[in-house]
Amino acid sequence: MRTEIPDATLATDRGNRANAILRTCVHCGMCNATCPTYQVRGDELDGPRGRIYLIKGLLESGEANAVARTHLDRCLTCRACETTCPSGVRYGELAEIGREVLEEQRPSRSLLRLLLLGIVPKPGLLAPLVAMARPFRRLLPRRLRRLLEPPPRHRPLPARGRVLLMQGCVQRVVTPEVNAHLAGLLQARDMAPFVSDAEECCGGLALHAGRTAAARSIMRRNVAQLPVDDVDVIISTASGCGVTLKDYRRVLGDEAATRFADKVRDVAEALAGFDFQKNAVHGREVGTVAWHPPCTLQHGQRVTGLVEKILTSTGYQLVPVADQHLCCGSAGSYSLLQPDMATELKERKTAALTRHNPDVIATANIGCQTHLADAVGVPVVHWLELLR
Ligand code: SF4
Ligand code: SF4
Structure with missing residues (x-):
C-alpha cells in the first residue's frame, strides 16, 4: 500500500512503525x-481493510475524525x-497506534469507558464494589449478573516457589477459584506457584483504549516490582492478560521487559506434557466438551491445539464447533461499550457451541466465560477446572 505520511510523523517512532505496517498491506x-x-x-x-484505510487517513492528514x-x-x-x-x-499494533492518535485528538467522552478504565484495573476498588453490588445482582442487566455471582470458597494461594502466578484484575475477583485450582495442579506436579502483592493490571485495558502512555507506566511498574529474576515462569490463567504480558517486549522494548516477557507462558504451555484425570463440574461427571478458544489465545498468542490435546488425552470428547476462529463478542470491555454488536456475536457463538449438546463449554479467559455464561443452559467453565 502506498502511503503519504508527512515527514514529521514518519520521524516519530509510532509514525515509522505505522508506515512499515501499512506498506505490508496489499489491500x-x-x-x-x-x-x-x-x-x-x-x-x-x-x-480490517477499511479500518486500515481509516488509520492511514488519520496519519496522512494528522486529523482525527468521528468516522474513524x-x-x-x-x-x-x-x-x-x-x-x-x-x-x-x-493489524493489532496498527489499531493500537490509530487509537492512540484518536485518544490524543478526540478523547472518548464515554463515562462508562472512563469508569471501566478507572475501576477494573484496580482489584482493591473492584472487589469491594462487586461485594456491595452482589446482593442486588438480580436487579441488574443479565450481562452484569454473572460477574456478581459469589465465587465458591477456595484455598488461598501459597506464597513461595518459582512459578509466578499472575492473578488478573477481574479473574481474582470474579473466579478466584480458577487460580486456586491451578495452584493445586502445579503443586501436585512439584511446582510451587506464588502470587505477588506487587502485581498490577497487565495494562491491556489502557492499551486497547488508546492510552499507551498509561499502559506503559503500568507495565514498567510490573517489570520493576515483580520478582522476575526469582522465577522460572510467569503464568496467567486469563489468556486476555497473558497476551498483553507477552507483549511487554514490543510495547516497552527494553532489556528488563524482554526478560519479563520471555518468562510468560500461557497455562496450556506450562501444563503440556503432564497427565491429568477428569474432574467433575458442579458435582457432575462430564463427557463432552465444547471448546471455545479465546481470540487472545488463538490469534493473539497463537497458542492453538494445546488445550484440545490436553483435554482429549484426559479423556474428554470435544464436540465439533463451527467458526471457532470468530470472537464471542466479549473482547475486554467491548461487551459493555458496544452491547448490540456483542450480543449479536454472543448469540451466533452460543448457537455454534451448543449445537451438539455438550455437557460443558470450556474456555480460557474470564471475559469469554462471563459473557457466555448467561446465554446458555450448560455450565461455562475455565478449561483448567476440567483437570484433576
Ligand atoms: S490486511 Fe487484509 S487487505 Fe491487507 S494484505 Fe492483509 S488480508 Fe489483505
Ligand atoms: S474486529 Fe477483529 S478481525 Fe475485525 S478488524 Fe477488528 S481485530 Fe480485525
Missing part, C-alpha cells in the same frame, strides 16, 4: 472474510484478521 481484502464485525454489518469500514472513531471503537481487537492475512500485516 486484497482476504481479512474481511474472517472479521466478525464485517460479517455482521457487511460494511467495508467495519472490516466510530469504526475503530467497533473493532473487537480480536486479531482474526492477522491470522488470515497472507502478507503478515500486524
Whole structure:
C-alpha cells in the first residue's frame, strides 16, 4: 500500500512503525472474510481493510475524525484478521497506534469507558464494589449478573516457589477459584506457584483504549516490582492478560521487559506434557466438551491445539464447533461499550457451541466465560477446572 505520511510523523517512532505496517498491506481484502464485525454489518469500514484505510487517513492528514472513531471503537481487537492475512500485516499494533492518535485528538467522552478504565484495573476498588453490588445482582442487566455471582470458597494461594502466578484484575475477583485450582495442579506436579502483592493490571485495558502512555507506566511498574529474576515462569490463567504480558517486549522494548516477557507462558504451555484425570463440574461427571478458544489465545498468542490435546488425552470428547476462529463478542470491555454488536456475536457463538449438546463449554479467559455464561443452559467453565 502506498502511503503519504508527512515527514514529521514518519520521524516519530509510532509514525515509522505505522508506515512499515501499512506498506505490508496489499489491500486484497482476504481479512474481511474472517472479521466478525464485517460479517455482521457487511460494511467495508467495519472490516480490517477499511479500518486500515481509516488509520492511514488519520496519519496522512494528522486529523482525527468521528468516522474513524466510530469504526475503530467497533473493532473487537480480536486479531482474526492477522491470522488470515497472507502478507503478515500486524493489524493489532496498527489499531493500537490509530487509537492512540484518536485518544490524543478526540478523547472518548464515554463515562462508562472512563469508569471501566478507572475501576477494573484496580482489584482493591473492584472487589469491594462487586461485594456491595452482589446482593442486588438480580436487579441488574443479565450481562452484569454473572460477574456478581459469589465465587465458591477456595484455598488461598501459597506464597513461595518459582512459578509466578499472575492473578488478573477481574479473574481474582470474579473466579478466584480458577487460580486456586491451578495452584493445586502445579503443586501436585512439584511446582510451587506464588502470587505477588506487587502485581498490577497487565495494562491491556489502557492499551486497547488508546492510552499507551498509561499502559506503559503500568507495565514498567510490573517489570520493576515483580520478582522476575526469582522465577522460572510467569503464568496467567486469563489468556486476555497473558497476551498483553507477552507483549511487554514490543510495547516497552527494553532489556528488563524482554526478560519479563520471555518468562510468560500461557497455562496450556506450562501444563503440556503432564497427565491429568477428569474432574467433575458442579458435582457432575462430564463427557463432552465444547471448546471455545479465546481470540487472545488463538490469534493473539497463537497458542492453538494445546488445550484440545490436553483435554482429549484426559479423556474428554470435544464436540465439533463451527467458526471457532470468530470472537464471542466479549473482547475486554467491548461487551459493555458496544452491547448490540456483542450480543449479536454472543448469540451466533452460543448457537455454534451448543449445537451438539455438550455437557460443558470450556474456555480460557474470564471475559469469554462471563459473557457466555448467561446465554446458555450448560455450565461455562475455565478449561483448567476440567483437570484433576
Ligand atoms: S488480508 Fe492483509 S494484505 Fe489483505 S487487505 Fe487484509 S490486511 Fe491487507
Ligand atoms: S481485530 Fe477483529 S474486529 Fe477488528 S478488524 Fe480485525 S478481525 Fe475485525
